[in-house]
Amino acid sequence: MKHTESTTESEEEFSFGAAQSDVEVTTADRLRDFYREFVYKPGLVAWEDNRTRLGASILAVYVFIGTVGTWLYRSPSTNQSERSLQPFQTMEAPLGTTNSGEDILAMAIHATPEMLVMILSGGVFATGLAVLIGTVAGYKGGTTDRVLTTFSDVAMSIPGLPLIMVLAVVVSPERAVVIGILITINYWAGLARSIRSQVLTIRENSYVEASRTMGVSTPRILIKDVIPNIMPYVLVNFANAARYVVFASVGLYYLGILPTSVANWGIQLDNAYSQAGALSGGGTMYQLAVPMIAIMFLALGLILLAQGMDRVFNPRVRTRLASESESETEDDEEVAAPTEVMT
Amino acid sequence: MNNYYVKRTGRAVLTLWFTVTLTFGLIRAIPGGPLEMLRARLVRQGVDPARIDSIIQSRQEESQPIYVEYYEYMSSLLSGNLGESFYFREPVSSIITDALPWTVFVMVTATIVLFAIAVVWGALIAYKEGSRFDTVSSGLSILLSSVPFYVLGILFVVVFSYKFGIFPARYRTSPGVSPSLSLQFVGNVLYHAALPIASIVITQVGLQTLAMRGNSIQVLGEDFVRVARLRGLSDRRIAVRYVGRNAILPMYTGFLTLIGFNLGGSVILEEVFTYTGIGYYMFEALINRDYPLMMGIFLVITTALVLSVYIADLTYGLVDPRVKSGDSSEAY
Numbered sequence: 001m002k003h004t005e006s007t008t009e010s011e012e013e014f015s016f017g018a019a020q021s022d023v024e025v026t027t028a029d030r031l032r033d034f035y036r037e038f039v040y041k042p043g044l045v046a047w048e049d050n051r052t053r054l055g056a057s058i059l060a061v062y063v064f065i066g067t068v069g070t071w072l073y074r075s076p077s078t079n080q081s082e083r084s085l086q087p088f089q090t091m092e093a094p095l096g097t098t099n100s101g102e103d104i105l106a107m108a109i110h111a112t113p114e115m116l117v118m119i120l121s122g123g124v125f126a127t128g129l130a131v132l133i134g135t136v137a138g139y140k141g142g143t144t145d146r147v148l149t150t151f152s153d154v155a156m157s158i159p160g161l162p163l164i165m166v167l168a169v170v171v172s173p174e175r176a177v178v179i180g181i182l183i184t185i186n187y188w189a190g191l192a193r194s195i196r197s198q199v200l201t202i203r204e205n206s207y208v209e210a211s212r213t214m215g216v217s218t219p220r221i222l223i224k225d226v227i228p229n230i231m232p233y234v235l236v237n238f239a240n241a242a243r244y245v246v247f248a249s250v251g252l253y254y255l256g257i258l259p260t261s262v263a264n265w266g267i268q269l270d271n272a273y274s275q276a277g278a279l280s281g282g283g284t285m286y287q288l289a290v291p292m293i294a295i296m297f298l299a300l301g302l303i304l305l306a307q308g309m310d311r312v313f314n315p316r317v318r319t320r321l322a323s324e325s326e327s328e329t330e331d332d333e334e335v336a337a338p339t340e341v342m343t
Numbered sequence: 344m345n346n347y348y349v350k351r352t353g354r355a356v357l358t359l360w361f362t363v364t365l366t367f368g369l370i371r372a373i374p375g376g377p378l379e380m381l382r383a384r385l386v387r388q389g390v391d392p393a394r395i396d397s398i399i400q401s402r403q404e405e406s407q408p409i410y411v412e413y414y415e416y417m418s419s420l421l422s423g424n425l426g427e428s429f430y431f432r433e434p435v436s437s438i439i440t441d442a443l444p445w446t447v448f449v450m451v452t453a454t455i456v457l458f459a460i461a462v463v464w465g466a467l468i469a470y471k472e473g474s475r476f477d478t479v480s481s482g483l484s485i486l487l488s489s490v491p492f493y494v495l496g497i498l499f500v501v502v503f504s505y506k507f508g509i510f511p512a513r514y515r516t517s518p519g520v521s522p523s524l525s526l527q528f529v530g531n532v533l534y535h536a537a538l539p540i541a542s543i544v545i546t547q548v549g550l551q552t553l554a555m556r557g558n559s560i561q562v563l564g565e566d567f568v569r570v571a572r573l574r575g576l577s578d579r580r581i582a583v584r585y586v587g588r589n590a591i592l593p594m595y596t597g598f599l600t601l602i603g604f605n606l607g608g609s610v611i612l613e614e615v616f617t618y619t620g621i622g623y624y625m626f627e628a629l630i631n632r633d634y635p636l637m638m639g640i641f642l643v644i645t646t647a648l649v650l651s652v653y654i655a656d657l658t659y660g661l662v663d664p665r666v667k668s669g670d671s672s673e674a675y
Binding site: 150159160163299 | 607637
């Protein structure tokens, strides 16, 4: 009795472990494929644009600050320095302190990782869902299309910010990942609609029709033939969604609707505006300026990235990529396909 | 064709119904109901506990099974009754009719102004593509778009209202100015709306300009423009009839959606400027768990968005005959 029990137990453990590692391998594989097909190649084209380079550099700085920076620089706490210190006075608090003696630079730096997580989760959620719903609706057509389009219509018709505010009060999310998803809760809908209309033209292409007559399954056609065509567009919109997450989250933190347990530039803005008396002009403008600059540069990086990647749409630039790497055959045809679609 | 309009109308109605139901459910799910908020407020005001209980008791009859509330809400909604605000002790509809025109005025004006600037500016940049003017303008557009409208709004309040005192920091009109068609009233309204409108226009004009630039460049490269040149048509005719028209069309839907989007954004904007439009009341309602007011404002903003997209969809086929009105493609 004991014996059998132990075997089943170990078997279960074993199979569980195996299944887990199995999933891990395929996911990693798929991620690598995804990176090569959809990020690296369009990225190569986009990189030739100055805007992309600048945008990516700015984002790299934020990632550096959000990862290494928080580890290098002390975290904020009250009374860690003299109160209401002006910027550029001591090396102890280079950008000054708040009325309660918190180092402003430390506050700005330690708000970064949460913001990056928010951006990532929001962007992945919004674009992922948009691609899924948009491609299936556009490709399948008929009832599926009608149901999915109505669904996106409904989601799109609910005003974003008020909806998020209500949800933020109901859920009162503490984790940055959840906040990111919450903010893009209906942002995907507009994107799904425009992806759908692009897929409508893509599905008429001869190679898609060929796949269909050969009896290739719908998910496979979507992944192999349809999605690569819209990937540059999706990447551009990922950056746009990320910018939306920055704007909305800071705005909600500023209004005090999101829980203030997490450090955020919006909270800094609110404190500077309503408590530090930045209004009365009493030399506390710097408290307002630091979070403002942090927000603006992050948004600038994202916009530059989006605008630069938009270049990938440019048929002429894309053709150049295709001719450069003609030897690689098959895969490049897929990447170069937007040439036909976009002209 | 007629079938399409019927279907599209049905979908708009369905969307509205769904949204009403969804928001009804959502807002009911907020923790800390209105009565608790009321009790907390009364306690803070130091009201005698026995009186608090009796006040709460007198409001208690409003808690009924949820489906009854839903049914009553829907039926009273259809008869135009949005209930009474818990916090302001006024009918929601009267708060909304008082506040909505101001928000619509600010947002519609801002959106029209920014589109007018974007269309002209974007077309000019496109015409001089690759020039120094193009580089500087495009750079400026991107730079402007990186500023959230409320950040610019806060800056405006701090600089123009508090530091220099040029523009008012709050309210829709100066106290004591009564609504009339006089020049003084209109001037006062514009004076108070100037900063909110400016912060929307300045921060949103960039992206629209870039969109217009992209459209124009695309149209400029089309064959029919070259043919028009070869035919010897005047530059003016080409610019207006050929390039302008084809480049503006794609922005038409964006224009209507942006008005709806900005209506939603009014919650933050009006909070920054203490501009008592629907956004301001929405925020107050949210903080005070004022369900009827929240529902009412939410519904109004949603309806505005649904209607603007609906109008855009219906009229797009009229302004651009190339657009086939959906449903013509078969299913695979």
